[in-house]
Amino acid sequence: MTDWEITKLVLEYSFWASIACFFFLAVIVRVIVDYITFFFSWFDRGADKVSLQKSVTEAISYEGEFKERVMAKALLRMAREIDRLKENTK
Structure with missing residues (x-):
């Protein structure tokens, strides 16, 4: 070589x-x-998770006149949280 x-x-x-x-x-x-x-x-974000869980639990156990509205508000909040998590993982 x-x-x-x-x-x-x-x-x-x-x-x-x-x-x-x-x-x-x-x-x-x-x-x-x-x-x-x-x-x-x-x-x-432990505080956010707890408050979201608390909000959904309260909406499920709500027995008032506007149960549908309370459930819709809780579902909307869950959807926003899911969207925020998707944006953070990108």
């Missing part, structure tokens, strides 16, 4: 090795970020 062939092989190996290293580094960083995000999501 000539010096030029050896140099060419070293450069080609270095190129593909660096691409593989950057790919695996990106995967590792993404996994770490996802773990951190998942862990902190437990503590983020």
Whole structure:
């Protein structure tokens, strides 16, 4: 092998090795970020979840004159919360 062939092989190996290293580094960083995000999501919006659950429970157990309106309001709030969660996951 000539010096030029050896140099060419070293450069080609270095190129593909660096691409593989950057790919695996990106995967590792993404996994770490996802773990951190998942862990902190437990503590983020706990009050909103409780109030939504409370609102739906009260609407289901409501026995007044306008039960349909109360249920519609609770369903609308649930739909808005689902839409907000979908937007946050994009």
